[in-house]
Amino acid sequence: MREKKAVLICFSVKTGKFESHYERNTFFRELYGWKQIIRKEIGDKMKVKKYVYRRKGILDEIPHIKVDQSSFIIPEDDVDKIFNFLKEWHDKVIWKTFKVLLEESDIEKMFNEFKKEIKIEGKYE
Structure with missing residues (x-):
């Protein structure tokens, strides 16, 4: 069974260090991305169209396994992107890293999930 090196990253936010909830949300949005919903009234009948967009975060560019809300596993090759x-x-954020070994099946799962997430760009309803 083949194994590949990966890194588990765990982080904790220092909530009191953020100037506002907006700034704290900015951190999470830049990391995980977010869903934007725009409602637009059209015509005299006050018909409402809803547009849903997926705004990317840094983890949208990196294959990963989300372990918990504040921890995830990434390939060792992508550690520099997350560190930066x-x-x-x-x-405002404390983090710790742990080297881990993933079995080949876990690696395939991580990359397959990553490919599925990339396909979600924008959606019209």
Whole structure:
């Protein structure tokens, strides 16, 4: 059975260090991405159209397994991208890394989930 090196990243936000809820949400949106919903009234009949967009975060660019709300596993090759992001928030976020070995089936699962998520770009309802 083949194994591949990966990294488990666990983080915790220092809520009191953020200037506002908006700034804290910005951190999470930049990391995980977010769904934007726009409602638009059309015509005299006050018909409402709803547009749903998926706004990307840094983890949309990196194959990963989300372990919990504040922990995820990424391939060892992509650690620098996450480190650079977390360093931007160093005074407001604490993080710890752990090297892990993933079995080939877990790696395939991670990359397959990543490919599915990439296909979700925008949606019209």
